[in-house]
Amino acid sequence: MQAFRKRLLGFLFPLETDSWLAILRLGLGLQTTLYSLSLRNDWNDLLGGGGRGLGSRDLAEALLSVESHFVPRLGWFAVSGEHLGLHEETVLAVAWICLLVAGCSLLLGLACRLSAIVAWFLHLCAAESGGFVSYGMDNFMTIGLFYLMLSPLPDRYSLDWQWRKWRPKDRQLLGFFRRVLQVHLCVIYFFSGLTKCLGSGWWNGSSIWRALIRPPFNIIDPEILVRGQLVFPIVGVVICLLETGYPFFIWDNKTRSIWLICICGMHLLIGLAMGMYLFSLVMIILNVAAFGPDLIRTELRTYQSGTVGKALVN
């Protein structure tokens, strides 16, 4: 029991540098900024309440209340704004501006913790209030921002570090939150791959074809796609293997680089071929933050031998 506890703590609390956190902060700062900008003209239309919004915010929030009254939502701001005599459009516009500012602040590394909390909270409000118009990307953004908010910010590349001389106290906490992100990605890919393996379409390639011609992801002309039909079964099987094998091959030094490159390549292709740019970006950011620094680190060997799974414990 003692040995198990020691091994568990060793796994959970490796001594870690802040390279991964810098990647996560910069990446999610970019993601939050692009997310805000991509919705700048549709923000109020999608998230407006009182029967005006396409996303039926009132209905989404009512359904959310059945689950829990405490999940953050834009309706809270709308009600508060009403008490202050502010129109809902103004409140939503302020929320959008705050989200954009939080994204830019994360990019710069200014008031990192506050920016991460604001970005997480406002994005969560938008994702929950726009439940009917949310999709997978919103979940991954919430996950990333949730971990970023809890991680020991700032990192050495942030303005907080340079200007205010703020320093995180505990390097093992850095290791812990990186481990959380790593394990979470393993669970995500394993179950994503497993559920795909259950469908015959991923083995015979028809799911690849259907995914690429399905509106609104049909940005490549099917006449061009049909020429590559022989490749679809191979691509389908490769995706199943890459995803299901992720938790088994990403930890080993020998296979990590190939797995990470393939997974990032897969997301890049999804982004380009299906127009899911923000989804692809957030997945690449999470992967590179979780497992990337071991591939590119040179200066940080002092702390760790370069093996993700081996931990140094005090």
Added chain:
Amino acid sequence: MRQKYVCAGWFILHFLLIFLLSCRETLRLVAEGPTILPASFKNFSQRAEKTVSVALGQRLASSNPIRQVVATYLHVAGIEAGYGYFAPNVPGSYKLVFELHYPDGRVEYELPSVSSPAAGLRIASLLDGIGRIKHDVLREHLVKRLVQSVRREHPEVKTIRAVFGSITLPSVTEFEGGKRGSYEFLYAYDFSLQNEPAKPKNR
């Protein structure tokens, strides 16, 4: 050292929830099928999914504090959904067409429109959601919101008919044989400018 134990405890609980939710999602997909597993797995999956839901507190009364706390945590951590994207198979998609009837008898057709591709993905997600909804009132409410946005852009319109249908995607062989995506009518709703209740016309 105490901080480490607190973190380790949180880690175990956090991933227990993630694991249970992922299992539930996988079991749901197997139960709803079709999958490559034998049909006998469906019953087992249905029962197992219920058991996992009990473990997650989702069978408790909605006012139960444990259920509320778990649900809140799942949402704030972004882990309330499973990860079965496009699984086990890629589904077809849905289409909503607005038929705009003007007082002079003119009829125009329009699709839900937004100003950016990013918002377009969200509208597609909304249409998928509408297609999955089994409650007529809820579905009508969501369609009505989309109709109202069209009405704001065309205030002179007398009535709007919203026609909702599913798109059946062709296989590669069918596509090569000249077949393209086929549209199947599912529901239609008539909305008048006087804001009368919609008159649903199911297939």
